[in-house]
Amino acid sequence: MRRPKNIKQNDTSLQNHSELVKERTMKHAIFLAALLGMSAVAGVSCASLPETPATSAISREPFYAGLVTRAAQLKAQMDGFAPSLDARARPGFDAFVRDIRALAEDDMKAHLDLKARGTDSDLKCILKGVSLDLNIKMDAILAAKNEAELATAYQDMSLLLSDNIDVIVTPATAESGLDCIIEFGAG
Missing domain, CATH: 1.20.120 (Four Helix Bundle (Hemerythrin (Met), subunit A))
Structure with missing residues (x-):
């Protein structure tokens, strides 16, 4: 599919927009990874606590x-x-x-x-x-x-x-x- 002629003139703005979308996507991915990483660490921390069985006096x-x-x-x-x-x-x-x-x-x-x-x-x-x-x-x-x-x-x-x-x-x-x-x- 061919681009209309007027888009050629806006190639730089499309390129800038594309870079902006990539940057936001990367930021979201990093944020999500950090969030998941913190959950995983919290899960490991909680899971690694020894379970103490209750015993009667x-x-x-x-x-x-x-x-x-x-x-x-x-x-x-x-x-x-x-x-x-x-x-x-x-x-x-x-x-x-x-x-x-x-x-x-x-x-x-x-x-x-x-x-x-x-x-x-x-x-x-x-x-x-x-x-x-x-x-x-x-x-x-x-x-x-x-x-x-x-x-x-x-x-x-x-x-x-x-x-x-x-x-x-x-x-x-x-x-x-x-x-x-x-x-x-x-x-």
Whole structure:
């Protein structure tokens, strides 16, 4: 396409206009890049801050911290077992059973401690349930007739040990506790 003759005369003004548009575009691009760069830096700064998980005050008391440590150790052991009926006859399995039963007893002691303090009815109730369930899950492991039943029992025990840790470490919420009161009563 050909330019009209009168545009030739205005070539310098078009060239100046073109340079002005390029200059503005560059300024906008630089501004946008700076803005995006600042966002990226801010995003990196915020993202690099370590997230501190909330923990309950009670989980820092020695007795309750000990429950968490023991449950974590027993969970690691549990997760290391292969679902084999022969595993129950191996050395060390009897000690594992005793340690689970002892943890159940101490979870019940924790329930009674919290009941005596008159505080934290939710945790008090959950620890009572975990105490009862640990023995039930261990009985299921001991009663398993085949490897499929044993695998299910192992998984249930592993999940319960995780729950044992989580209920002590996680702070209570305002709406928690109603289910426990319904299941076990206010005491």
